[in-house]
Amino acid sequence: MAMVGLLNPGDEVIVIEPAFINYVQVARMVGAVPVIVAAREENSWIVDPAEVEQAVTARTRMIVINTPTNPTGAVLPRDVLEELARIAIKHNLLVLSDEVYEKIVYHGSSHVSIASFPGMAERTITVNGYSKAYSMTGWRLAYVVAKADIILPMLKVHQYTTTCATTFAQFGAIAATDGSQSCVAEMVAEFERRRDLVLRGLAEIEGISCVPPQGAFYAFPNIKAFGLTSAEFVETALTEAGVALVPGTAFGACGEGYVRLSYANSYENIAEALKRLKQVLARKVKK
Numbered sequence: 001m002a003m004v005g006l007l008n009p010g011d012e013v014i015v016i017e018p019a020f021i022n023y024v025q026v027a028r029m030v031g032a033v034p035v036i037v038a039a040r041e042e043n044s045w046i047v048d049p050a051e052v053e054q055a056v057t058a059r060t061r062m063i064v065i066n067t068p069t070n071p072t073g074a075v076l077p078r079d080v081l082e083e084l085a086r087i088a089i090k091h092n093l094l095v096l097s098d099e100v101y102e103k104i105v106y107h108g109s110s111h112v113s114i115a116s117f118p119g120m121a122e123r124t125i126t127v128n129g130y131s132k133a134y135s136m137t138g139w140r141l142a143y144v145v146a147k148a149d150i151i152l153p154m155l156k157v158h159q160y161t162t163t164c165a166t167t168f169a170q171f172g173a174i175a176a177t178d179g180s181q182s183c184v185a186e187m188v189a190e191f192e193r194r195r196d197l198v199l200r201g202l203a204e205i206e207g208i209s210c211v212p213p214q215g216a217f218y219a220f221p222n223i224k225a226f227g228l229t230s231a232e233f234v235e236t237a238l239t240e241a242g243v244a245l246v247p248g249t250a251f252g253a254c255g256e257g258y259v260r261l262s263y264a265n266s267y268e269n270i271a272e273a274l275k276r277l278k279q280v281l282a283r284k285v286k287k
Helices: 002-006 022-029 049-054 078-090 148-161 167-178 182-203 230-241 267-281
Strands: 012-017 033-038 060-066 094-098 124-129 142-145 259-262
Touching (some): 033 049, 060 078, 182 267, 230 259, 230 267
Parallel strands (some): 012 060, 060 094, 094 124
Antiparallel strands (some): 124 142
16 A cells, blocks of 8 residues: 555655565555665675665655564664665655564564654554454554544555455454553563474574564575575475475575574474474485
């Protein structure tokens, strides 16, 4: 809704990759031009704000950020967000901030919303929802926060694309918002336990390295040592180990050489998946 309602054909949208594919594809759908800035593994998948500013032109209209990040699990630190805010204000840009994983952050990291910085509330479109923190995935209920003049064009799009949110999902969201948050804390603690299992398991597989995710529930391991493309690696994992992964290229060209592993599954299933991967990959690493 934000992109359809606020972007015109030819407007440029800066997208930080690896990223959820919708950012690029919806921008293209409305005739806007995605401009890709790559985050890098060696920087723990944290984008360099200087590279974002270098990508700004006279046609730039919006920057899209996602923190915690899908697919890498990176959490943008305050100083990086402050620099991105400075860039947005300096160049009079909108910021679309996808914060759907905000509550799933592990020890040592904290979530900061870019809309909380001075001068940013009036230019930030904060997108969030109930799918991740409250396990309401299939109910498809989300929300957006922005100034009234930004929301208005989005409402015009909304009334022709969405009939309504079903009643039980709305009552579920009220219960989630007003109720005890202890269940969220318990879930995040369990995700952190599963993350640690994933990191231990991947460390035991020769040829794989992985930046520890700080949030969300994904790992984005480096699989370049196997001499396979991301798509080939995923096919091998599925057919020979029975383990489903996502190729890194699903999140942009800079995802080549990586795969996304979701640990939104049981501890036991994850342990079994890692065991199978280790067995299959032991004979495939390039010496």
